[in-house]
Amino acid sequence: MTSIRHFPATHPLPDWRNFGVMLRVLLGINGLALLAALVMATDIAGWPGRFIELTAAVEPLLLIGLASLAFLRDVLWRLPLRLGQFLVLALVGGLTGGLFIYWQSLMLSEGGSPGRAILLALAATALLLLYFELRARAFSPAQSEARLAALNARIRPHFLFNSLNAVLSLIRARPQQAEAALESLSDLFRAAMRDPGELVSLADEIALGKQYLELEYLRLGERLAVDWQIGAVSLDLPIPPLMLQPLLENAVYHGIEPAPEGGTVRIGLEQRGDELHISIANPTVGQTAHAAGNHMALANIRERLALYYDLEARLEIEVGDHRYEVRIVLPCRQKIR
CATH class of the missing domain: 3.30.565.10 (Histidine kinase-like ATPase, C-terminal domain)
Incomplete structure (x- = not known):
């Protein structure tokens, strides 16, 4: 029988196919983008426009990343926790670098090094993984x-x-x-x-x-x-x-x-x-x-x-x-x- 030990809330590595997990990831990343837009904008009036620019770059990466992680969920769950988290970070970093290079080839980016974008993506992903691990401890099986x-x-x-x-x-x-x-x-x-x-x-x-x-x-x-x-x-x-x-x-x-x-x-x-x-x-x-x-x-x-x-x-x-x-x-x- 299926046990609560295998339910989404009790696993430290998120169930990427779960609607609640997807919603939290979307809200978390877009919330970070909103804060980043506030920091990058020269004034309050330019905040919404800057946020739209950031989400236009973030949303494709976010959706592709969620789809990839949902497909790989069972494989990641069978791995030790730290190895699974490392592979999630590696996947996000690789997708970020690949998309950044693709946008540069289409002349859609403003130039610069992909390293900065990869570091930001890894930092946001690490925060989310930490959140889900702490949440899983709060909802431990016992x-x-x-x-x-x-x-x-x-x-x-x-x-x-x-x-x-x-x-x-x-x-x-x-x-x-x-x-x-x-x-x-x-x-x-x-x-x-x-x-x-x-x-x-x-x-x-x-x-x-x-x-x-x-x-x-x-x-x-x-x-x-x-x-x-x-x-x-x-x-x-x-x-x-x-x-x-x-x-x-x-x-x-x-x-x-x-x-x-x-x-x-x-x-x-x-x-x-x-x-x-x-x-x-x-x-x-x-x-x-x-x-x-x-x-x-x-x-x-x-x-x-x-x-x-x-x-x-x-x-x-x-x-x-x-x-x-x-x-x-x-x-x-x-x-x-």
Whole structure:
């Protein structure tokens, strides 16, 4: 299985294919170009023009460098850290020198030695590599896994007591159903206690969500209706553990329980290109007593997604008339073997 030890934030050499890494590199280099333009400009009025000139020279190098590093990522990750960083610097220096000579051949540069441009490029690259190494230490595997374990521990506060009460009510009248409910409860807590750094298959997460809803059905009865809409999706796609269950718990707790007539929880799963789309919708009854708890749970999931995927995953909320929907978009990773 894929472990958090291989996630982008925990590797000291950046994952150049990750959107968050690309965005940080683009912002960092352009920020340095902005400062350089301020230093080089003769006055404030000439600052924007100087910045445009610098970015016209920097952007081609930046885009070519990012594309090259993304292509070479797996090779660089297999090397010792310092050797990988050295090769990144060598690649950037070589690209800078080659582009500088090419621009001179086209009479696009103002002359001068390519050495200065190479040194500036190496200095900027070294600063970025240092930033990503320090960031990886802050998100070390041990710290990230401890953080995920703490977040996972927060997503099941009252569910145990409700489930046990439901099982107790079944023991005498329907002992076989009570035994099956206890087995489902055991599976849910076994899943909650697994290593938070390991991804699970989408099929396992769906099965866990169904077990949870079956337990809630024992308590709520006909008030709880469920509509699963599973589209064309690969069920062995790896996703973070306990991604569906807390959202289903929110939908039941905030949408079904307060309504005397109950309602329907709708779950949609669909794969669109390289993205997995998950949606969970529930009715609303105009009550706000549990709103703070709902927001805390969603903030919890956002933080977990950031630890797993950086900026490549997103969580969206849509509130309509008598309807509340949470949508999660995850990048499709390699299949679990």
